Amino acid sequence: MKKILALALAAALALSLAACGGATSAPASTPASQPASAPASTPASEPAKADLTFGYIAYDMSDIWNEYSARAFEYAAEQNGVKTVVLDSKNSLEESITAMESLIQQGVDGISIFPISTEQGAQLVKMANEAGIPVTVENFAMDGLEDPGDYIASVACEYDKIGEAAIKWIAEQKEGAKIFFCAGQEGAGVYEKYQEGVDRALAELGDKVEIVSTLHADWLTDKAYNVTTDLISSGTEFDYIFANNDMMAQGCYQALKDAGKEAPIVSTGGSPDGYQMLQDGIEAANMTAPVSIQGVKTFLNLYGKVAEGKDPAEKFTALPVIPVAAGDTSSYIAWDDYAAAYEYLSKG
Known part of the structure; x- marks a missing residue:
């Protein structure tokens, strides 16, 4: 029944997903070479307070923005001893519903979703609510919806x-x-x-x-x-x-x-x-606007609630805008420098 509902909604959902500086109409870029400077030091791993497994529902892992965010989520999970199950919706409403059903059946401890749209995101949030699984959202601010469901927090580019x-x-x-x-x-x-x-x-x-x-x-x-x-x-x-x-x-x-x-x-x-x-x-x-920060922050929102019982200080977090000039790239945080993103948020 849920799959049928998802398909019925498909025509009404506008795909507003776009990476900062990009959009769905533009093809994904091939990653170029990264900064030559030494990578930020990897934070010391700390054991999780419980044997936790988090699910992650991707919008489309072929999208460069989503891919780097998901990898950042996985990196942060590793630093805290949390197992991850990453499922790819491949830009399909039906596949996203199937992914949520799978994570619920697996009994994961928490779920992060990278929705196709806010409306579809709310549908996934409510599925997690029905299953009693904490859920958080990335890449969209959900507060514009009348009924977004009960989610921990959201983080996105403004x-x-x-x-x-x-x-x-x-x-x-x-x-x-x-x-x-x-x-x-x-x-x-x-x-x-x-x-x-x-x-x-x-x-x-x-x-x-x-x-x-x-x-x-x-x-x-x-x-x-x-x-x-x-x-x-x-x-x-x-x-x-x-x-x-x-x-x-x-x-x-x-x-x-x-x-x-x-x-x-x-x-x-x-x-x-x-x-x-x-x-x-x-x-x-x-x-x-480093997407690596988005992935790490999304994990920390979920981990704080599930492992520590803490709500984030803010319901919505905007990605920082960090101007980087050609003459001085020292403040640049690469999309795949997950350690630097983790360190940036730790300092904050």
Whole structure:
């Protein structure tokens, strides 16, 4: 019956899932080389207070953002002596229901879900509630739903804060900067959140910076190349580019290069490819939001409740926005540097 309900809901659920700096319309990137600096020290393992097993329901492990978050969850579990069962929904509503049913049957002590949407997430939460299993959520803020079910906490990226940080960073570098905003795809809600942050920063900064053009490249490298080329041909003057993700930043850079022009490019997310572009001088800065922190924080929310009986201090935690400039990448936390993410949260 639950599978039938899930399929009936499929048409009504919009897939708003997108990694910081990316979206479902953009293909996953191949991880590039990581920082050459020594990795953060691994925290000493401490025995769990009980022999615990946690389940993890992934949205789609072929998605680079979800994969790194799941691995971070597993890493944090290892540090605390907790066993994990990771199940992949493969972007299927029916498979997510099957995964939840499987974890319930296995009698796991807690479950973390990376939903396809908030509505589908609430459905999984309520299934865990019925089974009496504590559940936590990542990648979505669930408080916008009328009835999200009883979940421990959620942790997710807030795109508006990233957009705001990008514009403020540019203003700090060049007062009066004329910015071309190479934006993501309209309609799915991700670009719109970025725009909220951009507008908030502009209102606060006044005439210190100006957006001279906003063109949508839909998260794609080739379309970013085309819209940037068209803007250059139009004669519109700009001296900074805010690219909504690293793939679009690559397209903007190539268009500038082919036109014999230069303009610093600021991107978002802090993916492995983004880090490499900082190293190669393609990006001037990246407003990073390390997904490794999301995975570790999700585990800590679940572990604190199950093993220690503690609720998180906050029902919702936003991923930190960490600006990283090409000239100093010391604050960069790689998506696969789970030890650094664990240490970052331990310090907090």
